[in-house]
Amino acid sequence: MHRVKVRVVEDALDANNTIARANRDDFDRHDVTVVNLMSAPGAGKTTLLERVLHDLPLRAGVLEGDVQGSYDADRLASLHVPVTQLNTDPGFGGECHLDANMVRSALPALPLAEIDLLVIENVGNLVCPAEFRVGEDARVMVCAVTEGEDKPLKYPLMFRTCELVLINKIDLLPHLDFDLDRLLHNLDAVHPGVKRMLVSARTGEGVEAWREWLTQLREQVPV
Amino acid sequence: MHRVKVRVVEDALDANNTIARANRDDFDRHDVTVVNLMSAPGAGKTTLLERVLHDLPLRAGVLEGDVQGSYDADRLASLHVPVTQLNTDPGFGGECHLDANMVRSALPALPLAEIDLLVIENVGNLVCPAEFRVGEDARVMVCAVTEGEDKPLKYPLMFRTCELVLINKIDLLPHLDFDLDRLLHNLDAVHPGVKRMLVSARTGEGVEAWREWLTQLREQVPV
Numbered sequence: 001m002h003r004v005k006v007r008v009v010e011d012a013l014d015a016n017n018t019i020a021r022a023n024r025d026d027f028d029r030h031d032v033t034v035v036n037l038m039s040a041p042g043a044g045k046t047t048l049l050e051r052v053l054h055d056l057p058l059r060a061g062v063l064e065g066d067v068q069g070s071y072d073a074d075r076l077a078s079l080h081v082p083v084t085q086l087n088t089d090p091g092f093g094g095e096c097h098l099d100a101n102m103v104r105s106a107l108p109a110l111p112l113a114e115i116d117l118l119v120i121e122n123v124g125n126l127v128c129p130a131e132f133r134v135g136e137d138a139r140v141m142v143c144a145v146t147e148g149e150d151k152p153l154k155y156p157l158m159f160r161t162c163e164l165v166l167i168n169k170i171d172l173l174p175h176l177d178f179d180l181d182r183l184l185h186n187l188d189a190v191h192p193g194v195k196r197m198l199v200s201a202r203t204g205e206g207v208e209a210w211r212e213w214l215t216q217l218r219e220q221v222p223v
Numbered sequence: 224m225h226r227v228k229v230r231v232v233e234d235a236l237d238a239n240n241t242i243a244r245a246n247r248d249d250f251d252r253h254d255v256t257v258v259n260l261m262s263a264p265g266a267g268k269t270t271l272l273e274r275v276l277h278d279l280p281l282r283a284g285v286l287e288g289d290v291q292g293s294y295d296a297d298r299l300a301s302l303h304v305p306v307t308q309l310n311t312d313p314g315f316g317g318e319c320h321l322d323a324n325m326v327r328s329a330l331p332a333l334p335l336a337e338i339d340l341l342v343i344e345n346v347g348n349l350v351c352p353a354e355f356r357v358g359e360d361a362r363v364m365v366c367a368v369t370e371g372e373d374k375p376l377k378y379p380l381m382f383r384t385c386e387l388v389l390i391n392k393i394d395l396l397p398h399l400d401f402d403l404d405r406l407l408h409n410l411d412a413v414h415p416g417v418k419r420m421l422v423s424a425r426t427g428e429g430v431e432a433w434r435e436w437l438t439q440l441r442e443q444v445p446v
Contacts, residue, residue: 040264041349041378042370067350071373094380096319096350124377125348126264127290127319146369146392147265150294154347155264157317169369175398177425202400 016132019100023107023135030112033218034120036134038158039142040151041124044168046072047201048142049119052211053079058218061115063106065098065122072121084109088123097128100135116218126155138163138217145169145178152186160191164213171200239355242323246330246358253335256441257343259357261381262365263374264347267391269295270424271365272342275434276302281441284338286329288321288346295344307332311346320351323358339441349378361386361440368392368401375409383414387436394423 027034039045053060053076061082064073068089076083086106088095095102103120110118120136122129139162143151146169152159159165165187173180187194197213199206250257262268276283276299284305287296291312299306309329311318318325326343333341343359345352362385366374369392375382382388388410396403410417420436422429 040347041374042263042367066377068379069376071376094350094354096348123350124263125319125350127317127346127348128351131317144265144369146367146395151264153292153294154289156291172369172395172398175395 013131016100019104020133020135023100023104026107027112027118027135027137032112032115032118034118034134034136034138035214035217036120036122036129036136036139037142038122038126038129038139038162039124040126040144040147043124043142043144043147044201045121045124045142046075048166048168048199048207048210049121050076050079051201051204051207052214053081053119056117056211057215058116059114060117060119061111063103063110063118063120065102065120067094067096067123082111082115095128096123096125097132098122098134099132103134117214126151126158130155130158130161140164140166142166142168143183145173145176145180145183149179149182149186152183152190156190159187159194162191163195164210165191165194165196166206166210167196167198168201170198170205171203236354239323242327243356243358246323246327249330250335250341250358250360255335255338255341257341257357257359257361258437258440259343259345259352259359259362260365261345261349261352261362261385262347263349263367263370266347266365266367266370267424268344268347268365269298271389271391271422271430271433272299272344273302274424274427274430275437276304276342279340279434280438281339282337283340283342284334286326286333286341286343288325288344290317290319290346305334305338318351319346319348320355321345321357322355326357340437349374349381353378353381353384363387363389365389365391366406368396368399368403368406372402372405372409375406375413379413382410382417385414386418387433388414388417388419389429389433390419390421391424393421393428394426 064085068087070085073083073085141162197209287308291310293308296306296308364385420432
């Protein structure tokens with residue numbers, strides 16, 4: 001039984017990867033750099049996006065993934081960047097993650113000819129989003145210090161498959177029983193040396209470094 | 224296409240409910256009250272459990288659900304309550320939730336004859352755990368104030384299907400831009416009047432009220 005189950009999962013991931021490559025071809029053809037932004041619910045993805053998109057020297061667009069509603073998309077609307085809402089609830093069975101096919105269904109609604117960078121804000125979840133490539137150039141995950149030091153050990157695939165970890169809510173460190181060294185130790189245990197940045201979406205601390213990272217990513221990705 | 228997808232999901236949930244009822248029959252036969260404890264990653268389920276199990280006037284056991292590892296089970300071991308680890312990674316494809324079949328597979332390892340209360344700590348996730356009954360008498364969810372006020376609106380099924388919402392980390396309220404009234408308003412929008420308690424796993428504030436709730440749940444559930 002278990003072997004069959006794993007085989008089915010592998011087949012589904014193979015099918016997903018095929019569609020992810022098609023997405024990637026479309027993004028490349030339009031010369032758009034794509035970031036898949038992931039985290040647990042409430043880690044601060046949207047607030048960090050609000051911060052980083054302000055003054056970003058790139059033409060950016062956002063694809064907002066949510067089970068339902070458009071609360072985050074509405075928040076980002078004031079930034080005057082093109083925001084497209086993608087809900088997993090109607091039509092996709094209320095999935096807890098974005099997959100390549102869902103992103104593909106949103107492509108016609110994305111202004112690919114008018115942007116340099118597309119940030120795909122995934123559904124808040126540390127498990128399944130990590131299993132599904134959507135055609136991105138890089139994965140960025142947000143880990144809030146309020147979530148505790150053990151998250152890399154409990155959700156290793158997420159931490160292992162990202163190119164950058166944003167350690168958010170550092171403004172709260174003085175008020176927490178939180179051991180930053182232990183988090184970094186756990187992070188290196190599952191993804192040795194992965195690029196990490198200490199940030200605060202609330203105060204803006206560290207956001208400029210992320211802005212520079214995005215700008216450099218855009219320059220490095222082969223056209 | 225979408226209609227077929229939804230049908231497949233419904234069939235899977237029907238199959239799950241059948242197994243959940245079998246679990247419930249087994250729990251009833253052993254006179255065990257079962258709580259399904261859910262939250263986002265890092266909301267404080269395990270720390271709250273540590274607090275509430277201490278001095279609980281019931282014989283309790285814990286079934287720890289995680290994608291992999293036994294970090295939370297190890298933490299609870301010092302309480303001298305029976306803890307059984309259930310990982311979704313080997314054999315279950317790394318699922319982001321517990322389902323009735325996974326819990327059923329763990330039944331032989333649970334000391335049902337020796338406990339009054341079983342707490343099933345689900346995988347940290349606000350989406351899929353809400354879709355799968357596992358045979359529980361009640362659902363308790365933990366929502367940390369550090370996650371923001373919008374979570375009920377973004378993950379309504381989770382908030383709608385629980386009997387009790389523990390609003391955790393209230394010791395941090397003085398340090399957050401958090402509007403408690405707005406959270407409660409959003410909570411009532413998706414689950415009007417649902418029982419809620421303000422707690423702090425860190426300081427222990429409010430935990431006695433949860434302890435009393437669990438004790439009353441045990442008394443109310445028909446044997």
